[in-house]
Amino acid sequence: EIVMTQSPATLSVSPGERATLSCRASQSVSSNLAWYQQKPGQAPRLLIYGASTRATGIPARFSGSGSGTEFTLTISSLQSEDFAVYYCQQYNNWPPGVTFGPGTKVDIK
């Protein structure tokens, strides 16, 4: 099973600042990586797939990069609505299954 790790666990950022979130896979997943945002009491929202392709309706301040085992989600200028938990997810071996990282919480500094 491919194990995903994310760092940091919590990131404290001021509105308007840049946030950089990291995701690492235990083995290469090529570019088969997605990022999600989840706010309390809500379902996850797909932000990025294919490591760097923004999903429909996602603002340009969200960008993804990386391939193989190292990935980054960058939020160029944090807005108030961006404070949330962010998960990465690999789908390199799909089917059958996929695995998620443990998440990074972005909170207000």
Next chain:
Amino acid sequence: EVQLVESGGGLVQPGGSLRLSCAASGFTFSSYWMSWVRQAPGKGLEWVANIKQDGSEKYYVDSVKGRFTISRDNAKNSLYLQMNSLRAEDTAVYYCARGISSGSYWAYWGQGTLVTVSS
């Protein structure tokens, strides 16, 4: 507009059973892989099961194999998850989800239904 609406969650005793349903609308249900993803209280996301468009392929996370069964009824635009031999660690919000094209990542999610396994 794509809509996924889960139902069937609730409180069940350890060892009990529960059947979750997901009513889909706004798209051609029979054209898409469908999935169940769960989230234990205060924890992260965990993929549970996938089913192919015609039901011919089904996959499960190891922790539910032999206990959970995913199924679908394309005539009723519905997805199901039959959960047997439930354990405390199955307590979670269960989401029904659909991908953009494949079933490997999910752009569309339901609101979730809470399953609590407790005596």
